[in-house]
Amino acid sequence: MRPTIRGALSQGFHALIVYRVFRWFYERGIPTQPVRFVVERCVEITTGISIPVMARVGPGLRIHHFGGIVFHPEVVVGADCTIYHGVTLGDMGVATGAPRIGDRVMIGAGAKILGPIEVGDDAKIGANAVVLTSVPEGGLAVGVPATIKSRPGFRHESYASRAQARSAERG
Numbered sequence: 001m002r003p004t005i006r007g008a009l010s011q012g013f014h015a016l017i018v019y020r021v022f023r024w025f026y027e028r029g030i031p032t033q034p035v036r037f038v039v040e041r042c043v044e045i046t047t048g049i050s051i052p053v054m055a056r057v058g059p060g061l062r063i064h065h066f067g068g069i070v071f072h073p074e075v076v077v078g079a080d081c082t083i084y085h086g087v088t089l090g091d092m093g094v095a096t097g098a099p100r101i102g103d104r105v106m107i108g109a110g111a112k113i114l115g116p117i118e119v120g121d122d123a124k125i126g127a128n129a130v131v132l133t134s135v136p137e138g139g140l141a142v143g144v145p146a147t148i149k150s151r152p153g154f155r156h157e158s159y160a161s162r163a164q165a166r167s168a169e170r171g
Helices: 002-009 013-027 035-047 157-168
Strands: 070-073 088-090 112-113 140-141 148-149
Touching: 013 088
Parallel strands: 070 088, 088 112
Antiparallel strands: 140 148
16 A cells, blocks of 8 residues: 555656646647646756656556656557656757667666667666667666666577668668
């Protein structure tokens, strides 16, 4: 009972509830301005979390240790991800696109994932890492700029071949 109450009182939970409510309206084309603007700003001020309604966030997102979390409007976050405080999921300062985060990804405190890159399922992003290149499924990204380390039990060859195939399709 105690963890449930603690979770319901957390700032991350409040930010996600506001996001989910306004996302529901957004998906159905129901206008919510200027109410949405005011409510989103209040959430940003009180929680330090900015999740635009245009971002696509899968089910089961957990935000631990709220504060300083910023999502780009074009970000896609998969299911069952965990994000710690100080995380930025954004672009490179120009209209280059935003990251796509796979399922079950853990993003450590202070990490920055920038640009039109992909983070594979079950990947882990270390604290304060600055990720500028794609991370394979099950990969570990650490450092500034981030380097990709392998983790036992994950085969990266399959990811590399899929990434090459995607690049060839894009031209």
